[in-house]
Amino acid sequence: MLDTKLDSLHGQAFEEFFLDLMCMRDPGFFDIRTRGRLGDRGADGLMISGRKLFACYGPQTIDEGEVRRKIEKDLESALRQRPDAFDTFAFVHSDRRGLDPVVSSALTDAQKSFPDLGFENFGFRRIHREILQLDRLEIEELLGPFPARKVVTGVALHDVRPLLEHLARERKPQFGLPPVPVPSHRKMEFNEFSPDVMTYMTAAMAYVPCVETYYTNAFDPTERDDVAAGFREHYLELAERHDHSDQILEELVLHILGNEAKGITETLNAMVVLMYFFGECDIFKMPLASPPVVPEPRTLA
Known part of the structure; x- marks a missing residue:
């Protein structure tokens, strides 16, 4: 369902979807929808408690140069207009058609230029994990009714x-x-x-x-x-x-x-x-560490 939904969302529609999702997920999230001449002042969303700023990007086609320019432009705008509002810059995208590696590379370069800031690649996997925290009615509000069929595709x-x-x-x-x-x-x-x-x-x-x-x-x-x-x-x-x-x-x-x-x-x-x-110890319980074996003291004959 999420794959199908994201395939249909581009530009403003993708941004609206993400803002609706995060407003459901966290009451501390503030969506910043464009307001006339003021614009969004360098941010699409802000997480006040975590001091995190979100910038959304939902292109129809991938252009690596355009991705980098978008990240640089959004980051420059956020630092200029909201310098004291965030410590982490999260770039949100739909991760469709191979976008994720391009974003990772661009954010790595941005980290070198701004070592005091945190950077997050917020793609399909992160969106999916956020949706899993919602209840069924909220998920259906975002994605539409669950299909009435027995076969279920693996969510991972x-x-x-x-x-x-x-x-x-x-x-x-x-x-x-x-x-x-x-x-x-x-x-x-x-x-x-x-x-x-x-x-x-x-x-x-x-x-x-x-x-x-x-x-x-x-x-x-x-x-x-x-x-x-x-x-x-x-x-x-x-x-x-x-x-x-x-x-x-x-x-x-x-x-x-x-x-x-x-x-x-x-x-x-x-x-x-x-x-x-x-x-790798990511799933299932770890056994208790075995106590060290202490050798028996030697006795003199």
């Missing part, structure tokens, strides 16, 4: 689609791969997974290096942390509703793939993604 699919495509190309048969490290097995046992699920997790964990390679070479340096935060947040919600780790893991797979029947390969790739974040 957008975040990990490039990673899943990478795994589909690069993941090889596991013959000769190194064994799963002992700490991962300890964590499985600590979370009380069933033997069958542990076997499946172990098979998927052998391919985790493919995920590590993907994130090491990712163009967007924030991609890994943003995806991890999304999974962590959803895991904590599931942990409050379910007592058994097997069920939580199953729900996390559905979070990626949706409840439509998938092939074995797609399901395994989704599990590989989860095992990466499992090993």
Whole structure:
């Protein structure tokens, strides 16, 4: 639903959508809609409590030079007209058609010019996470009525689609791969997974290096942390509703793939993604640290 909605929003319509969303999310958010000759005075929205200024951009086509000029213009205007109103500049965009890496690169350059300011890339993943905090009626007010169908697309699919495509190309048969490290097995046992699920997790964990390679070479340096935060947040919600780790893991797979029947390969790739974040300590409980082994004192004969 969100993909479809954002595909239809450009320019002022995208800005209005974002302002409506943030007004629902936080009473401390102030939308600054253009007022005649005064304009918006360098901001589309302000978060007073967090001293954060938001600038929106919803282009129909991508032009890297135009993106950079837009960021520079909005930042210059905000610093000139609202210098004491913010400590963080958040650039909001729909992340459609590959815009996210362009914004990340431009904000990195802006950070070098203004080291005392914080900068945030507020794209699809952030918009999606904010929407998940709303209740059903608010979501329908923003996106329209939920479709009356049983098949649901995985809500995290957008975040990990490039990673899943990478795994589909690069993941090889596991013959000769190194064994799963002992700490991962300890964590499985600590979370009380069933033997069958542990076997499946172990098979998927052998391919985790493919995920590590993907994130090491990712163009967007924030991609890994943003995806991890999304999974962590959803895991904590599931942990409050379910007592058994097997069920939580199953729900996390559905979070990626949706409840439509998938092939074995797609399901395994989704599990590989989860095992990466499992090993990185982003999801599921960590076992208690083992106490140090103190050697027995030696006795003289």
